[in-house]
Amino acid sequence: MAAEAATADPTYGNWRRPRRPGLGPLGLVGTVAVFGAIVFDLLVSLFSLQLVIVLAVLQVMLLLPLAVRTQDGRNVYQMLAVHIGWLQRKSKGTTTYLSGPLSPRPGGQFRPPGLLSRVKVMEGRDAYDQPFGVLHHSGRNLYTIVLGCEPDGGSLVDTDQVDNWVASWGHWLARLSGEPALRGASVVVETAPDTGTRLANEVLPRIDANAPPAARAVMEEVVQRYPAASSEMHTYITLTYGVPTGQKRKPEDIVTDLAARIPGLLAGVVNAGGGPAAPLSAERIAEVVRVAYDPAVASDILEARAVHGGTGLEWHDAGPAATVEKVNAYHHDSGVSRSWLLTIAPRGTVRAQVLRGLLEDAPGTRRKRVALLYRPIDPATSARIVEADRRAAQFMATSRRGMIQARAATEVRAAEQTAVEEATGAGLVEFSLMVTVTVDTAEELEDASVTVRNLLAGARLLMRPADRMQAAAFSCTLPTGILPWEYTLVPRELKEAL
Structure with a gap:
């Protein structure tokens, strides 16, 4: 039994959704409104009982939508705001985007649309004299750097090594809580069928003209058939x-500051199993965005990089020529995309391979991106959050005398464990997950959606389509540093209290 326990795969988990303050599903704002309404009705009752009844009916009608919530915690008002915002954008014509020399936009360039329209790109050099691009989100005064890596696969790797990688990744995320002025981070894993361009550029020029015909035929057949069964x-x-x-601070000073941080960040990624890692140049970032909006040019970009060493693509030409946002799809140049948002993370514990199927190439799709979004929380706020969750879990468990529930007891143990880990130096990070799938035509989108739903079931994830927000969700899954909580009209603190 001891040997079996030693060789068992480790499990991971203990993520928890912070408890919402307030009475039941009302939230803090709803609770304050309820008590305010009660006090107001008591004062009005001194003058007119009939008026109190009318006011009570109106108050119930206004407060009831705050108590009706979806599975992911949204109330009726929040869902109504999404519908109203969609109708406003549609009436203004902003769901359609045109660019280029023949478009009404000045400059005649192909700038990325939507949340990326006000982004400017700068470039600096780190301590190793490597060029790196910096995306300046001028609307929010945010600066983004992009690191590219080639993670080591999990096949033929001991479970102890996997556990060490996970622990190192946890330390790297905990370090983000101490990064000065860091607003958020994301990990984007993009998969696509192999175009065969790289293999052809590597193999065909090296075939000797004097080689036997049979050998030449074999190598040419490998180049032709291998990409059909592989992915990048x-x-x-x-x-x-x-x-x-x-x-x-001047943008130049911020670029210099970021250059000094890159080596330490890369070292943490390598220790966590990230493999070879390096910052992306401004040209590489533009290429990634260009391929995302127009998947048909992927092979051309690979060809240009292999033959000429680069494409010379700049940010102001990385966008699409035209896009059309619909309720449940996003049409852009040579692709049609659909995005999903995380509703509920896997309950309980999971093993290290839980996301493997979701991260691998999905058959029948042109491209697929899985984006993990992280919002580090500073140590002082982390301590307050874990203590509040601990008290709330204990209160819920003890308030149900005579019917102790397994879920309440589990929440108490999870809250206690989180408090202990935070007190011993662990960081607290809010996370979410988004998935974007791109296909060639709208007719293929439904089949791709079925494939994604099957992958989500295998990963024990519950996600919902980003209906009426497809363009914004598409931008959030690009490696451009778009943080959704920074672009909401309602402040994040007020939204959490609803």
């Missing part, structure tokens, strides 16, 4: 920084 995978890590409140 790219992993990108983005880190988005802000400017501390009250400080005014």
